[in-house]
Amino acid sequence: xxxxxxxxxxxxxxxxxxxxxxxxxxxxxxxxxxxxxxxxxxxxxxxxxxxxxxxxxxxxxxxxxxxxxxxxxxxxxxxxxxxxxxxxxxxxxxxxxxxxxxxxxxxxxxxxxxxxxxxxxxxxxxxxxxxxxxxxxxxxxxxxxxxxxxxxxxxxxxxxxxxxxxxxxxxxxxxxxxxxxxxxxxxxxxxxxxxxxxxxxxxxxxxxxxxxxxxxxxxxxxxxxxxxxxxxxxxxxx
Amino acid sequence: xxxxxxxxxxxxxxxxxxxxxxxxxxxxxxxxxxxxxxxxxxxxxxxxxxxxxxxxxxxxxxxxxxxxxxxxxxxxxxxxxxxxxxxxxxxxxxxxxxxxxxxxxxxxxxxxxxxxxxxxxxxxxxxxxxxxxx
Numbered sequence: 319x320x321x322x323x324x325x326x327x328x329x330x331x332x333x334x335x336x337x338x339x340x341x342x343x344x345x346x347x348x349x350x351x352x353x354x355x356x357x358x359x360x361x362x363x364x365x366x367x368x369x370x371x372x373x374x375x376x377x378x379x380x381x382x383x384x385x386x387x388x389x390x391x392x393x394x395x396x397x398x399x400x401x402x403x404x405x406x407x408x409x410x411x412x413x414x415x416x417x418x419x420x421x422x423x424x425x426x427x428x429x430x431x432x433x434x435x436x437x438x439x440x441x442x443x444x445x446x447x448x449x450x451x452x453x454x455x456x457x458x459x460x461x462x463x464x465x466x467x468x469x470x471x472x473x474x475x476x477x478x479x480x481x482x483x484x485x486x487x488x489x490x491x492x493x494x495x496x497x498x499x500x501x502x503x504x505x506x507x508x509x510x511x512x513x514x515x516x517x518x519x520x521x522x523x524x525x526x527x528x529x530x531x532x533x534x535x536x537x538x539x540x541x542x543x544x545x546x547x548x549x550x551x552x553x554x555x556x
Numbered sequence: 557x558x559x560x561x562x563x564x565x566x567x568x569x570x571x572x573x574x575x576x577x578x579x580x581x582x583x584x585x586x587x588x589x590x591x592x593x594x595x596x597x598x599x600x601x602x603x604x605x606x607x608x609x610x611x612x613x614x615x616x617x618x619x620x621x622x623x624x625x626x627x628x629x630x631x632x633x634x635x636x637x638x639x640x641x642x643x644x645x646x647x648x649x650x651x652x653x654x655x656x657x658x659x660x661x662x663x664x665x666x667x668x669x670x671x672x673x674x675x676x677x678x679x680x681x682x683x684x685x686x687x688x689x690x
Binding site for chain 2: 343346348351365368369372401405406410411414415418422426487489497498500505513515537542545546552
């Protein structure tokens with residue numbers, strides 16, 4: 319009957335929130351692990367919660383607590399975070415076209431919750447929604463659900479780590495496992511050479527240079543060489 | 557030594573810290589760290605929203621930004637797997653073998669939760685096993 323007409327009108331914040339459940343399921347174990355590791359690295363539950371609240375970017379938070387634990391300076395951690403999180407520029411660039419009429423406030427708000435996961439989900443859902451106002455509300459719902467779960471499960475993990483001092487050496491491998499799983503899903507024929515180059519450079523630089531410098535150097539060099547090579551190929555093909 | 561001053565003391569240099577050493581994270585340093593992390597992360601998210609209507613970058617810059625994540629994954633993972641203690645180890649190295657197995661597992665079963673669980677358990681098992689046989 320008329321339900322087919324009404325349904326798209328009803329899509330809004332709550333619809334987005336409900337869609338975010340699939341992200342929540344994935345975030346929960348990662349955030350709990352982050353909370354546990356943070357407390358094991360000598361960071362308090364509230365400090366871990368604050369970091370999740372302000373930064374809201376998984377991989378960089380794991381790296382940051384490890385670097386804090388090893389005694390790195392704030393600047394070094396900031397620089398590493400920039401390298402890890404610069405990819406958000408690309409994701410942000412590719413969602414802004416959904417919101418041509420957005421206000422400054424909407425810009426500031428929608429950008430806050432943009433992560434790898436919310437980006438993928440939003441890109442998929444927003445394509446189907448005709449009206450911009452609705453798209454904004456849906457994205458806000460998706461982002462809010464993901465954000466809330468990330469913070470809540472971080473605190474939960476922190477409390478678990480604090481009250482149950484689990485002696486499980488597997489936690490040492492949690493972050494690496496996360497990165498390896500991300501690698502498994504993003505490695506392709508197009509970027510394999512850059513991956514191998516970055517890996518070799520990173521091992522060599524790590525053996526030669528102090529601290530975590532090797533990360534920034536090998537990433538910049540490998541991505542730079544890969545991009546030059548790809549740009550040249552693109553030109554040849556046109 | 558006055559206890560209150562401890563809050564303002566900087567971290568000692570990297571070499572003097574044992575990994576297992578227990579201590580409190582210092583608040584000032586922590587606030588600085590969170591501030592800088594938020595600045596660069598939120599900055600990367602919000603700048604395109606503030607500067608662009610809906611255009612995309614092209615050419616070298618786009619290719620570069622697209623390749624950063626995969627290069628980063630290599631730089632974060634491969635040195636940790638190959639040189640966990642500071643020099644190259646192959647055989648008696650639970651990191652390397654747990655890493656390879658986790659990769660194969662994730663290729664078969666693309667589920668973040670199961671993958672992390674698998675990786676941690678395999679690492680724990682190999683770590684125990686290699687201690688026994690060492």
